Amino acid sequence: MTARIVPDGALRQPAVVAHGRVVITGGSGARLHEEVIAAGGLIEGGKLSVAKKEEVEGWLAAATDDLPPESVRAELTALWPDNLDARLSRALNTQAGRRFRSLQTLLAKRCEEEVDGMRAVLEDLGRSIQDRLDDTGHWQQESLFDVDDERRQLRADREALQERLRRLPQLLETETDALRRRWADPAPRWFPVSVTFLVPRSLAATARQENR
Structure with a gap:
C-alpha cells in the first residue's frame, strides 16, 4: 500500500x-494469459465511489512520485478496513470478469493459430519425408565394397522413414487434441497486488501547512 x-x-x-494480477488457465491447468489490471474510485464521505476504467487510467498516468504528508496517508489508511476494502475488492473482481470476457475470442x-501452426510443421515434415x-538414386546406391551391413542399414533407414510417414496422421490428430484440451x-483467477491512494496536490499542500 502506498500513496501518490x-x-x-x-x-x-x-x-x-x-x-490485481489476472491469470487465465485452460482445461489442463496450463497458463494461457496473464496481465495486471486496475480498478478504483473516488473517496467520498470516507467511502468508495467506483470510477470508470478510463478515469482510473487517467489518474494513474497523471500521478507523480511524490508522497503526500504522513497525516494524510494515516487518515486514508484508517478508512481501509471498514470503508474501502470490500468495495474495492468487488470492483477489482468485476474488472477481472470484464477483461476475461473481452479475451475469450482472442x-x-x-x-486455432497454434493448431494451424502445428499442422503446417507436420505437413512440411511429411513432404520432406x-x-x-x-x-530413388539415394536408395539404390551401391557400396564400392558391396557390404551387406551397409545394404541392411539403408533398407532399415528407408523402412523407418516409411513408418514415420505412416504415423504422421495419428500424430497430427493426437497433437491437435492435446492443443484443444x-x-x-x-477460467480466470485474480490476485491482489497493490493499493495506491491518490491525493490532489492542493490537499497535500494544505495538510503540510496545517502540520507546521
Missing part, C-alpha cells in the same frame, strides 16, 4: 486504486 500526489487538474479529491483465435523416399474451458 496527483495534479489538481487530474483529480479534485482523494481516490484509491487497486492493482483465446479461441490463439488456439516423402521427397526423401522418392529419391490445453485451450479448452478457460
Whole structure:
C-alpha cells in the first residue's frame, strides 16, 4: 500500500486504486494469459465511489512520485478496513470478469493459430519425408565394397522413414487434441497486488501547512 500526489487538474479529491494480477488457465491447468489490471474510485464521505476504467487510467498516468504528508496517508489508511476494502475488492473482481470476457475470442483465435501452426510443421515434415523416399538414386546406391551391413542399414533407414510417414496422421490428430484440451474451458483467477491512494496536490499542500 502506498500513496501518490496527483495534479489538481487530474483529480479534485482523494481516490484509491487497486492493482490485481489476472491469470487465465485452460482445461489442463496450463497458463494461457496473464496481465495486471486496475480498478478504483473516488473517496467520498470516507467511502468508495467506483470510477470508470478510463478515469482510473487517467489518474494513474497523471500521478507523480511524490508522497503526500504522513497525516494524510494515516487518515486514508484508517478508512481501509471498514470503508474501502470490500468495495474495492468487488470492483477489482468485476474488472477481472470484464477483461476475461473481452479475451475469450482472442483465446479461441490463439488456439486455432497454434493448431494451424502445428499442422503446417507436420505437413512440411511429411513432404520432406516423402521427397526423401522418392529419391530413388539415394536408395539404390551401391557400396564400392558391396557390404551387406551397409545394404541392411539403408533398407532399415528407408523402412523407418516409411513408418514415420505412416504415423504422421495419428500424430497430427493426437497433437491437435492435446492443443484443444490445453485451450479448452478457460477460467480466470485474480490476485491482489497493490493499493495506491491518490491525493490532489492542493490537499497535500494544505495538510503540510496545517502540520507546521
